[in-house]
Amino acid sequence: ISNIDDDVDGSFAVLKDAELRFINNLNNKFDAAVKVNDEKAVNRFARLYPLVGRKQDGLSKYSKYLSSKVAGRGQFHLTNALKTSKEDKRWGVMFADTLTRLFEDTARIVEDCQIVIDSAYGSDCLIQVLSPIQEECVRQARGTLNNFLQTRNVIDISCVVNAKSLSSTPPGEQEQPKLDQILEEMVIMNSRAELYSNFIKRKLSQCNIEDKTWEGTIGMYTLQQEAMGHYILLETHFIKQSILKAVSLEKRTKKSLVSSLVDDSCYLIQKSVTRAISSRSVDTACAMINNAASSLSVEVCNELLSTIKNGYPNVLSYSWQQGTDEQVHEQKERFLTATNNLHATAENIAKLKKGFQVKCEKSFGSDKAVLEKLSSCISGFGDATIDFKEALKRAESTLCKAAVFPKMHPVVAEFASTSHIITEDQLYMLEVEDPWLQEMVKVVEEVITPLKLLLHQNIYDSVLKISITEMAEYLEKLALTCTYNQLGGILFDKRLRALVTFLSGITQWSIRDKFSRLVQMALMLSVERLSEVTEYTSSSTRCSLTTAEIKQCLKLRNDFKKDDVNKVIGD
Numbered sequence: 001i002s003n004i005d006d007d008v009d010g011s012f013a014v015l016k017d018a019e020l021r022f023i024n025n026l027n028n029k030f031d032a033a034v035k036v037n038d039e040k041a042v043n044r045f046a047r048l049y050p051l052v053g054r055k056q057d058g059l060s061k062y063s064k065y066l067s068s069k070v071a072g073r074g075q076f077h078l079t080n081a082l083k084t085s086k087e088d089k090r091w092g093v094m095f096a097d098t099l100t101r102l103f104e105d106t107a108r109i110v111e112d113c114q115i116v117i118d119s120a121y122g123s124d125c126l127i128q129v130l131s132p133i134q135e136e137c138v139r140q141a142r143g144t145l146n147n148f149l150q151t152r153n154v155i156d157i158s159c160v161v162n163a164k165s166l167s168s169t170p171p172g173e174q175e176q177p178k179l180d181q182i183l184e185e186m187v188i189m190n191s192r193a194e195l196y197s198n199f200i201k202r203k204l205s206q207c208n209i210e211d212k213t214w215e216g217t218i219g220m221y222t223l224q225q226e227a228m229g230h231y232i233l234l235e236t237h238f239i240k241q242s243i244l245k246a247v248s249l250e251k252r253t254k255k256s257l258v259s260s261l262v263d264d265s266c267y268l269i270q271k272s273v274t275r276a277i278s279s280r281s282v283d284t285a286c287a288m289i290n291n292a293a294s295s296l297s298v299e300v301c302n303e304l305l306s307t308i309k310n311g312y313p314n315v316l317s318y319s320w321q322q323g324t325d326e327q328v329h330e331q332k333e334r335f336l337t338a339t340n341n342l343h344a345t346a347e348n349i350a351k352l353k354k355g356f357q358v359k360c361e362k363s364f365g366s367d368k369a370v371l372e373k374l375s376s377c378i379s380g381f382g383d384a385t386i387d388f389k390e391a392l393k394r395a396e397s398t399l400c401k402a403a404v405f406p407k408m409h410p411v412v413a414e415f416a417s418t419s420h421i422i423t424e425d426q427l428y429m430l431e432v433e434d435p436w437l438q439e440m441v442k443v444v445e446e447v448i449t450p451l452k453l454l455l456h457q458n459i460y461d462s463v464l465k466i467s468i469t470e471m472a473e474y475l476e477k478l479a480l481t482c483t484y485n486q487l488g489g490i491l492f493d494k495r496l497r498a499l500v501t502f503l504s505g506i507t508q509w510s511i512r513d514k515f516s517r518l519v520q521m522a523l524m525l526s527v528e529r530l531s532e533v534t535e536y537t538s539s540s541t542r543c544s545l546t547t548a549e550i551k552q553c554l555k556l557r558n559d560f561k562k563d564d565v566n567k568v569i570g571d
Contacts, residue, residue, distance in 0.1 A: 023052060027061075034065050043112075047120040055121060063129045066113055067136040073105040074140025078147060092181045095148040096188035099141060103196035106137045110203060127207045131215070134200065138219040141193070145227055148189070152182050154230050161237045179238050186231045187279040193224050194280035228284045235272055236291045242268045243299040252333075257340040257456055265300045266348040270355070277359050282370050285363075286377045289356065293380035297387045300345060307338035308395045312402040336454050339395040343456050346388035353381040396459060399451075400466045407447045411439045412471060416478040420488030421558060427487045437495055441502055449506065464507055472514045479521060483558050489525030496522050520545050524553040530560060530568040 026048055033041035042065055049058025081098040084091050110133060117126050149155050157179070197220055204214060246264035269292045276288035312335045313328045360374045414436050422430070448467055452460045484492065500515050512519075520543060527533055533554065537543055545553070547569060554565045 023054060026052070030061060034068075039112075043116050046116055050120050055125075059121060059125060059128050062113070062116070063132045066109055066129060067132045069109055070102075070106050070133055070136040071140060074102045074137070074143065077101045077105075078140075078144055081144075082147065082151075093185050093188060095144055095151070096185045096192065098144050099189050100192045102137065102140055102144065103192055106133065107196060107199050109133065110199075114203075123206065126203065127209060130200075130203060130207070134217075135215075135219065137196075138223060141220070141223055145189075145223060148185070149230070152185075154182065154234070157182075158230055158233055161233055179234060183231065183235055183238060183275060186227060186234075187275050190224055190228060190231070190279040190281055190284070193220065197221075197224075224281065225283075228279070228281055231279070232284060232287045232291070235276065235288055236295075239268060239272050239292060239295045240299060243295060247299075247303050252337050257337070257454070258344045259337050259341055261300070261303075262341050262344045262348065265296070266345065266352060269296060270352055273352075273356055274359060277356070277363050280363060282364065282373060285360065285374060289374070289377040290380055293384045296345070296349065296381075296384040301342070301384070301387045301391055304338045304341050304345075305391045305394070307334050308342075308391060308398060310335070312399050314402050314406055335395070335399070339392065339399065339459060340456050342388050342392040342395060343459050346385050346392065349381050349385045349388065353378055353385075356381070392459070396462050396466060400463055400470070403451070404447055404463070404467045405470060408443050408467065408471060409474060411436075411443045412474050413478060414439065415475060416481055420482050420484040420492065422485070422487050422491060424487060427491055430491055431494065434495065434498075437498055440499060444503070444506070461508060465509070468503060468507075468511055468514055472518060476518055476521070479518065480552065480556070482556065484525045484556050485558055486526060486528060489522060489527070489557070493519070493522035493526050517544050521549075521553050524550055525557060530554065530564060534568060 026045060030042065030045040033045060042062075046058055046062045046065075049055060049061075077098045081094040084094045088094075090097060110130065113129055113133075114126055117123070117129055197217065200217065200220075204217070243265050246261055246268065249264075250259045250261045252259040273285075273289055273292045277285045279285065310331065313332055356378050357375065360371060360378070364370050364374065418436065444467075448464060451463060455463065479492070482488075496515060496518055500512060500519075503511050523536065524533060524545075527536075533550065537550065543550075551565055551569050554560055554569065555562050
């Protein structure tokens with residue numbers, strides 16, 4: 001028996017020795033294959049470790065090899081990038097190219113090793129290989145980013161931007177294109193990082209691991225956040241300074257109602273936001289969408305509003321139609337251009353808003369939560385539109401008060417300067433030729449109508465509406481200061497109907513509602529008997545005059561006694 005035990009122990013020792021020699025030989029061959037970079041041999045030897053019960057050893061050596069492979073590829077690409085000549089057409093994006101190649105190589109390495117892991121170790125072991133690979137990838141990406149920041153002087157530029165964040169001085173001729181090129185490269189780098197991160201997330205889901213808590217994901221995210229922090233600062237600076245430059249170079253051709261600022265500012269906003277969206281970073285896109293909307297309100301709207309606040313030369317002080325005073329003419333031209341710019345920019349913002357929504361849907365897919373977040377930010381352009389429309393209302397009001405009302409009010413006021421107690425002969429003569437009505441038509445044609453050639457149609461319509469509303473309200477006040485007989489009331493009614501007919505011919509909307517109160521007042525003033533008023537008020541459902549206002553009108557008739565009016569109309 002003892003001999004048998006000795007034989008068993010000896011056999012076990014022989015087998016153990018053989019195992020050790022096999023493992024030692026396997027390690028040597030694996031290391032030799034790694035040394036000569038024989039990928040097929042490495043994969044073949046890596047598959048043997050689980051068969052001899054050295055699964056963890058195999059994973060450890062295989063992970064180390066794959067990590068070194070990632071390191072080698074990363075260093076190779078970065079070294080080549082740093083050798084790139086400035087004359088090379090890819091010099092401006094060489095670091096983006098470096099990161100792209102790093103991520104592509106790393107993804108290829110992960111795909112290849114997964115075949116080995118799944119077949120020899122089991123899919124649950126993939127994460128043990130993926131972690132060191134990702135760690136090395138982040139390390140190499142960090143090296144590329146650091147070289148990018150140094151070579152492109154991003155840190156220095158960021159410091160200057162921070163120091164001059166309140167500066168309103170337009171950038172130099174060389175600074176802007178250089179910064180534009182840097183920003184383009186930064187978004188390409190981040191978009192490639194996002195694509196690679198999405199690839200890693202899919203691999204993690206196969207391992208049933210939450211990507212947000214995985215250390216490798218956190219490392220890449222931190223790297224991206226650092227890069228995008230610089231990007232957001234510089235992109236915001238680029239927008240502001242570019243718009244300031246557009247303001248300083250603003251021009252307007254004679255054939256255009258707007259200046260170059262409209263297209264230039266909207267182009268710059270579209271370019272920057274589109275670039276931010278292309279980064280594939282939701283936080284970056286949101287930040288730049290908010291900053292762009294703010295720039296429109298602060299840099300563009302406020303610039304135009306400052307021109308509006310300077311005012312429009314009063315027509316009673318200057319011969320503005322002939323433009324004899326060059327300084328006054330320039331001020332009026334700037335005012336009208338700024339007014340048109342406000343309207344045109346507001347319309348362009350609405351188009352930009354829709355375009356950004358479409359771009360976000362294309363770039364970020366169908367993720368409902370992400371799209372809702374982006375949509376919430378894009379709605380900020382709606383607030384910018386409101387700012388422009390409010391400024392436009394101020395411009396329209398200022399224009400009316402300076403260019404229209406001073407000419408229109410004296411003509412309307414002539415209504416109260418003439419008697420409204422007239423004879424039939426006077427009524428007949430005024431029906432044939434009414435000086436007041438002629439002057440009203442003249443002031444509209446000479447003061448308001450010429451603005452049609454100087455303003456966008458919508459602005460002209462708004463100015464016309466404001467002017468007609470003012471005309472009606474002022475005429476109503478004057479009408480209540482006069483005394484009438486029936487013929488005077490009839491003349492008032494005829495004048496109103498003729499005026500409404502004329503104004504309806506030059507507007508694209510109904511103006512009858514603006515004169516409805518005046519028409520009803522004229523009707524009250526033209527009745528023959530008080531009983532007609534009772535019949536009208538009892539049958540009409542559209543009378544906009546109150547009982548007190550009807551009494552007030554009727555008491556303006558010199559042939560109606562106040563007691564009779566109070567008795568017939570009642571309270």
